[in-house]
Amino acid sequence: MSPTSTPKLTPTVSINLKKSDIIFQSKIVKEINDKYRYFFDIRNHGSASFKGKISISLYNKEGSFITETAFSTDELVGTAYNQQIPPELGMNRYVEAHTGPVKIHGVFGISEYKYEVIEDGKTIKKDTGTITSEFESIEY
Numbered sequence: 001m002s003p004t005s006t007p008k009l010t011p012t013v014s015i016n017l018k019k020s021d022i023i024f025q026s027k028i029v030k031e032i033n034d035k036y037r038y039f040f041d042i043r044n045h046g047s048a049s050f051k052g053k054i055s056i057s058l059y060n061k062e063g064s065f066i067t068e069t070a071f072s073t074d075e076l077v078g079t080a081y082n083q084q085i086p087p088e089l090g091m092n093r094y095v096e097a098h099t100g101p102v103k104i105h106g107v108f109g110i111s112e113y114k115y116e117v118i119e120d121g122k123t124i125k126k127d128t129g130t131i132t133s134e135f136e137s138i139e140y
Contacts, residue, residue, distance in 0.1 A: 020050035020085070022117045022125060027092070028134040029101050029110075036100045038110065038131060043090035050085040052119035056095050058131075061111040067097045101131055 025041045038058060044050045055070035071093065076083050085091065095113075102109035110131055117125040 019046050020044050020048050020087070020119065020124070021046035022050055022054065022085070024056075024113070024115050024127070024129055026113060026129055026132040028132060028136060030094075031100065031104075031135070031137040033140055035096055035098060036104075036110070037094040037096050038101075038113070039092055039094045040113070041090060041092055042085070044085040044087055047087055049087060050117075050119065051083060052117065052124075054093075054118070055116045056093070057114045058095055058097055058099075058110045059112045059114065060099065060105075060109060061102055061107040063112075066099050066110055067095060069093075069095045101133075101135060103133065103135060 021044065023043045023045050025043075027039045027041050030037045030039065040056065042054065051073045053070060053072045055068060057068035058066045060066055073083050073085060076085075076091075097110060099105055099108065099110055102111045112128060112130060114126070114128045116123055
């Protein structure tokens with residue numbers, strides 16, 4: 001009988017591609033001294049920290065662009081997040097406009113937002129949402 005050769009086992013390598021998953025939610029609109037601040041909760045529901053840029057645009061009920069703002073996680077220097085949004089954590093940001101929500105300005109009021117998330121120079125997410133009906137007026 002000839003000896004049987006034992007097959008060599010090749011170890012399998014499992015690659016876990018971590019990624020961030022940024023989710024937006026419109027939380028409240030605050031009227032502050034004749035301007036309106038649209039507050040958003042921005043959360044990372046992914047398995048990796050997010051480091052990149054986010055832009056938020058506001059639109060009225062007719063679909064017309066009103067304003068936008070953008071920020072980079074590089075602006076988080078000196079915070080607990082240190083230039084990134086860790087998994088399962090988030091932050092609040094607001095966009096300021098002279099135009100109020102639909103309940104104030106009717107069809108010309110802001111009713112929708114669009115956001116774009118850019119990581120490593122590539123758009124990883126684009127989405128839209130509805131502005132919340134939560135409203136508060138604050139006078140200083």
